[in-house]
Amino acid sequence: MSGQPRVRGREWFQALTGVNAPMEQDPASVLTADAKLGDEVARFLCVVPDPQGRFPCARRGEVGLEEAYTLAHRVREVGTRDADAKKAPIVAIVDVKSQAYGRREETAAIFLAAAAAGDAYATARMEGHPLIALVVGHAISGGFLTHGYQANRILAFDDAGVVIHAMHKEAAARITLRSVADLERIGHEILPMSYDVKDFAKLGVLSHILHVENPDVPSPATVAQVRQALIASIADARSGSTDLVNRIESAGALEWRKAGQAARTLMKEQWEAAQ
Amino acid sequence: MTTTDGVIEAPAFVRRNTFIELNARARAQSLMDPGSWRELVGPFDRIQSPWLAAQNIAPQFDDGCVVLKGKIAGKSVVVIALDGGFQAGSMGEVSGAKMATALDLAAADSEHGKQTAAVLLLETGGVRLQEANLGLAVIAEIISSVLRLRQYAPVITVISGTVGCFGGMSLVAGLSSYVIMTPEARLGLNGAEVIEQESGIDEFESSDRDLIWAIDGGEQRVGMGVADLLVNDDSGEIAAGVRRFLNSEPPRVYRSQQVDLYRERIAALDTSAQIDPHSIREAWGRKEGAR
Numbered sequence: 001m002s003g004q005p006r007v008r009g010r011e012w013f014q015a016l017t018g019v020n021a022p023m024e025q026d027p028a029s030v031l032t033a034d035a036k037l038g039d040e041v042a043r044f045l046c047v048v049p050d051p052q053g054r055f056p057c058a059r060r061g062e063v064g065l066e067e068a069y070t071l072a073h074r075v076r077e078v079g080t081r082d083a084d085a086k087k088a089p090i091v092a093i094v095d096v097k098s099q100a101y102g103r104r105e106e107t108a109a110i111f112l113a114a115a116a117a118g119d120a121y122a123t124a125r126m127e128g129h130p131l132i133a134l135v136v137g138h139a140i141s142g143g144f145l146t147h148g149y150q151a152n153r154i155l156a157f158d159d160a161g162v163v164i165h166a167m168h169k170e171a172a173a174r175i176t177l178r179s180v181a182d183l184e185r186i187g188h189e190i191l192p193m194s195y196d197v198k199d200f201a202k203l204g205v206l207s208h209i210l211h212v213e214n215p216d217v218p219s220p221a222t223v224a225q226v227r228q229a230l231i232a233s234i235a236d237a238r239s240g241s242t243d244l245v246n247r248i249e250s251a252g253a254l255e256w257r258k259a260g261q262a263a264r265t266l267m268k269e270q271w272e273a274a275q
Numbered sequence: 276m277t278t279t280d281g282v283i284e285a286p287a288f289v290r291r292n293t294f295i296e297l298n299a300r301a302r303a304q305s306l307m308d309p310g311s312w313r314e315l316v317g318p319f320d321r322i323q324s325p326w327l328a329a330q331n332i333a334p335q336f337d338d339g340c341v342v343l344k345g346k347i348a349g350k351s352v353v354v355i356a357l358d359g360g361f362q363a364g365s366m367g368e369v370s371g372a373k374m375a376t377a378l379d380l381a382a383a384d385s386e387h388g389k390q391t392a393a394v395l396l397l398e399t400g401g402v403r404l405q406e407a408n409l410g411l412a413v414i415a416e417i418i419s420s421v422l423r424l425r426q427y428a429p430v431i432t433v434i435s436g437t438v439g440c441f442g443g444m445s446l447v448a449g450l451s452s453y454v455i456m457t458p459e460a461r462l463g464l465n466g467a468e469v470i471e472q473e474s475g476i477d478e479f480e481s482s483d484r485d486l487i488w489a490i491d492g493g494e495q496r497v498g499m500g501v502a503d504l505l506v507n508d509d510s511g512e513i514a515a516g517v518r519r520f521l522n523s524e525p526p527r528v529y530r531s532q533q534v535d536l537y538r539e540r541i542a543a544l545d546t547s548a549q550i551d552p553h554s555i556r557e558a559w560g561r562k563e564g565a566r
Binding site for chain 2 (some may be wrong): 057110123164205
């Protein structure tokens with residue numbers, strides 16, 4: 001298809017699956033495909049911009065109502081299909097600006113749509129599907145909560161084009177009454193506020209940070225590299241628990257989330273004592 | 276209002292025992308059987324945010340999250356109340372860890388035969404932006420913990436106001452077994468100010484309080500079927516609602532699993548103009564016999 005904006009999510013989805021069209025009855029903004037990964041078939045999902053989308057505030061790669069419910073539907077489909085079979089891996093390719101910031105979305109309860117997608121992903125993980133998020137571009141705020149953040153392994157490219165954050169810079173600056181320059185400076189001092197993926201990686205949430213040559217344009221070599229990383233992550237996820245404990249007990253978390261660890265330890269002690 | 280014996284009685288709204296005016300701790304305590312509860316990781320334990328002080332913002336000894344373990348009507352429950360008065364109830368590293376761990380412990384007890392429900396008093400703007408990425412991380416963890424517990428015991432969210440429940444924590448409301456709201460409460464992913472900033476004043480005028488409540492308000496959310504029970508700002512009514520849902524069977528299908536129904540509803544919307552909140556309430560509102 002020509003005339004589509006070049007976006008990393010679409011590039012990598014196409015490179016990994018050979019598909020560049022939505023499934024039947026899906027909006028153009030959600031790509032889903034079942035494709036070979038190692039010696040099995042994985043389900044890949046990605047949210048992409050659709051300048052002609054029905055919802056004006058969800059045309060630039062935001063996760064809106066249609067995107068969230070479509071993701072929920074396509075993820076739940078895998079769970080139904082594999083109920084008695086080997087649990088297929090699910091790979092969320094993440095390049096989302098944010099959730100959709102629109103009145104139509106609020107009126108139609110986008111919070112529930114986002115919850116439905118989170119439910120579908122987390123349920124698939126708890127049922128034993130290895131759920132991998134591959135962050136190739138932006139992974140921001142409610143967009144990430146809806147698509148990718150429930151994964152039991154999160155991979156991200158080590159690249160300045162990758163931004164994993166609670167809110168994109170311009171909005172965070174407006175809301176906290178700071179300048180973008182101020183926010184960048186604070187990000188260097190306060191680790192969880194940083195916009196740099198290398199800083200994010202320190203927090204222990206990512207399972208892997210991947211240096212990929214020219215991540216804008218997948219090449220046969222980089223696609224092979226990413227496939228290997230996904231296959232390794234799937235094996236790793238299958239060998240671990242189906243909850244998110246690996247993030248909470250990671251080396252990064254032990255170093256950078258000490259107050260949270262202290263709260264967890266004390267909560268367990270006091271809970272037992274209050275039996 | 277005069278009764279038959281001539282005593283002047285105040286109207287009902289004056290006689291109400293307001294819940295909104297209670298702080299988070301008193302709200303949680305008011306729901307539990309007297310003498311049955313203990314506060315866990317309370318203010319005397321002084322586990323507070325290391326990130327706020329580093330930005331010259333006063334932290335709080337409980338980090339704005341109150342956890343009480345005890346009983347409601349004889350049933351084992353953990354009540355988790357977010358303090359809307361501290362950083363707008365926003366979630367940080369510590370408050371998030373307290374909430375997620377308490378939910379996990381309730382799930383573990385439930386798995387081992389001691390069913391323990393959760394009551395979440397959500398007054399929160401979502402992620403605490405001063406702890407940005409750790410705030411979003413803990414919300415993802417809380418979502419996972421709610422889904423784990425929901426398999427074994429009810430997770431009941433109460434949004435009484437006046438902060439409301441926004442941002443990532445609105446997903447927690449969306450995943451809950453049951454949601455109770457007052458007319459003063461709001462529930463939405465994006466607050467009006469954020470929409471106005473991101474998409475312009477033509478999209479949402481954030482000073483228009485009528486519009487905000489018409490979309491996010493408790494009456495609307497319950498009326499359109501995305502929350503379950505509307506109660507007055509009255510401690511007794513809220514406690515009765517919580518007890519009712521604690522004693523209810525879990526929903527046959529959780530709302531966040533009704534994907535095909537909502538997908539069809541979204542497909543049927545006319546998106547060429549803004550959507551009228553009344554018309555969506557008409558179209559989606561609970562029909563006889565549902566839930």
